[in-house]
Amino acid sequence: MHIVSRIAYPIELGKNIIEFGIQGYTGKYFISSDQVSSLTKIASDKTYDDSRGAVSFILYPKPFGIQAEYNIGRGPQYNALKDSIETKNLKGGYILLSYQLKKNHHIIMPYLRYQYYDGGKKNELDARHHEVSEGELGVEWQPSKYFELSANYTISNRKTQDFVTKNNFQSGRLLRLQAQVNF
Numbered sequence: 001m002h003i004v005s006r007i008a009y010p011i012e013l014g015k016n017i018i019e020f021g022i023q024g025y026t027g028k029y030f031i032s033s034d035q036v037s038s039l040t041k042i043a044s045d046k047t048y049d050d051s052r053g054a055v056s057f058i059l060y061p062k063p064f065g066i067q068a069e070y071n072i073g074r075g076p077q078y079n080a081l082k083d084s085i086e087t088k089n090l091k092g093g094y095i096l097l098s099y100q101l102k103k104n105h106h107i108i109m110p111y112l113r114y115q116y117y118d119g120g121k122k123n124e125l126d127a128r129h130h131e132v133s134e135g136e137l138g139v140e141w142q143p144s145k146y147f148e149l150s151a152n153y154t155i156s157n158r159k160t161q162d163f164v165t166k167n168n169f170q171s172g173r174l175l176r177l178q179a180q181v182n183f
Contacts, residue, residue: 002027002050019058026051029076029122031085037163040126041084048076049087050122061100061109068095076127077120080161085127090119092132107142126162133157150178 008021029050036042052073059066070093077088094115101108113136120127138152154174161167 008056015062017060017062019056019060021056021058022054023056024051024053024073031076031122031127035123035125035127036085037126039083040078040163041082043085048085048122048127050075052090054093061098063100063102065098065100066096067098069093073119075120076122078126078129078162080129080166083163085120088120090117092117092119105144108139109141110139112137124162125164129161131159146182148180148182150176150180152176 002025004023004025006021006023008019008023010017010019027050028047031042031046031048033046050073052071052075054069054071056069057066058068070091072089072091074087074089076085077090078084079086079088092115094113096111096113098109098111115132115134117130117132120129134154134156136152136154138150140148140150142148152175154176156170156172156174158170159168160170
C-alpha cells in the first residue's frame with residue numbers, strides 16, 4: 001500500500017498559463033518470486049521501501065512551451081556487486097521545449113526533449129538498474145482535429161544491470177514516424 005499526493009497550481013499571466021506542481025508517494029513494494037532471478041539475493045520478507053518526491057513546471061505552449069519534471073527517491077534496485085536487490089537512491093527527470101504554430105486550421109508543433117534516469121525499475125526482473133540519457137527532436141502536424149502526423153529522431157545511451165546481464169550497454173539512434181486518427 002502507498003500514500004500518494006499531488007498538488008498543482010496554474011497561474012494565468014497574460015496569454016500564458018504556468019503550472020507548478022509537487023508530488024510524491026511513499027509505501028512498501030513487494031517483489032514476487034517471478035520478478036527475481038534464481039540466484040539473486042532478496043530481503044527475507046521480499047518487501048522494500050518505495051518512496052519518491054518530484055517537482056514539475058509547465059508553461060503551456062502559446063506559442064512557446066516548456067515542460068519539466070525532476071524526481072528523487074528510494075526504491076528497490078539491483079546491486080551488481082552483491083547480486084542482490086536493495087533499497088537504493090534513484091533520480092531523474094526530463095525537459096521538453098516546444099513551439100506551437102497555427103496556420104489555416106493546421107497546427108505544427110516542433111519540439112526538443114531530453115531525459116535522464118538513474119535508478120531501479122521495480123516491476124522489471126531483479127528490479128533492474130537503469131542509467132538512461134536520451135535526447136529527442138521531433139515535430140507534430142495536425143492538419144485537422146481528426147488526424148495528426150508526427151516524426152521524431154532519438155539519440156539514446158542506456159545501461160541496464162540485472163543478474164543475467166551485468167553490464168548491458170546500448171547506444172543508438174531511432175527515427176519514428178506515426179499517423180494517428182482521432183475521433
